[in-house]
Amino acid sequence: MIRRPPRSTHCISSAASDVYKRQVDKIVLKSNSGEPMKRESDLIDVWFDSGSTHSFVLEERDDLFWPASLYLEGTDQHRGWFHSSLLESCGTRGRAPYDAVLTHGFVLDQQGRKMSKSLGNITAPQKVINEFGADILRLWVVGSDYYDDLRIGKEILIRHSDHYRRLRNTLRYLLGALNDFSENERINFTEMPELEQWVLHRVYELSEKILENTEKFNLHDIYIDIHNFCTIDLSAFYFDIRKDTLYCENLSSTERKSCRTVMDILFQSLTTWLAPIICFTAEEAWQSWIGDPENSVHLRSYDPIPSNWANRDIAARWDVIRRVRQVVMGALENARNDGKIGASLQAAGVHQHVEGVVVEVRERLRRREEQQERDRREEEQRHEDNEDAADCERAARAA
16 A cells, blocks of 8 residues: 655645745846846756757857767766767767767775765865876876776875876976987988887887777876886986987987987977877977977877888897896896996996897797797687587587
8 A cells, every 4th residue: 555645744845845936036147238037947857958968069059060079977977968868869860969988987085985075085176286286187187097986185196296207307308308409410210220210119109009099098008108108118228328329429420310310209209199198298398399389289180100110120129138138237236236336337247148148038038929829829729619619519409
């Protein structure tokens, strides 16, 4: 038996509704011209209204287009805005009002707790901007895995500030190294030393990954790839090797010109890649080099990378060299700790052991490649066996 609510409850609810309506009716809103505005009461349903926004926002404005490239909201909108928009648009236009949907988790504090005033754990965006800067907040966004809930707090922001300084210092170093660079210095790719060709191979690889991840909205992977490229490939390796070339080689030497040519390519590529992420820093660095406010980095697109920069043979050789260098640098560090040497240039006889290290590293790489090939063949055999078993099962059922 269904019980009705007490009549007193209904009376109280009705009276509260009437009081609310009378109070709302007393409110008079005025437009910019001072004319009273009429309160609209022709509402069908709030979700239907929100699901119709694509029509009166995108189709009625000349600076926009229908369908939208992307709908962006939290995971709760799968049952809300995304759903109502899909239903309304499919019913009236035969397709979704968007080409893609991107959902993200909710922002929590650094302990993973929901933010609330009672806990005092709210991190306000304006407070972050005032203390760390807008680019740090943007870097936190791309540095977080938005597929899950996002955590934010002072310790997390300090960590992203350290990452930001590494990116900024890379741009500063390139600006200093490119002082007075002109097109007369530019060297063709085929005339460059192999080290410079390896760097451009890495630029090609990174560009391909960034383009792919941009299409998939994998912002976190873009951030990680650029950060690792700046810190590991450039600062800790290429810049360290070529500093003597920059400071000591003749200004007209091919090595120095090649190095500066590559650094110009690196600067233009990095500022373009970083522009959507740390937009203020990228523009500041770009204007320091270009000096033309009308020529903004944000008006640039990703530069097309020549396919002839890709060279797997050079990549494999320099992979071996970097492994050897890592072993040698470790030996030098041990020698410094033991007091046998001061600076690295004081080391003698290290080259006598390098050939043996090269042979050892190459042997390890060969064994690893052979193991990968065996694993691949075994996987293919398992796949074929599974297909044969499935065929036999289907044949048995048919019989």
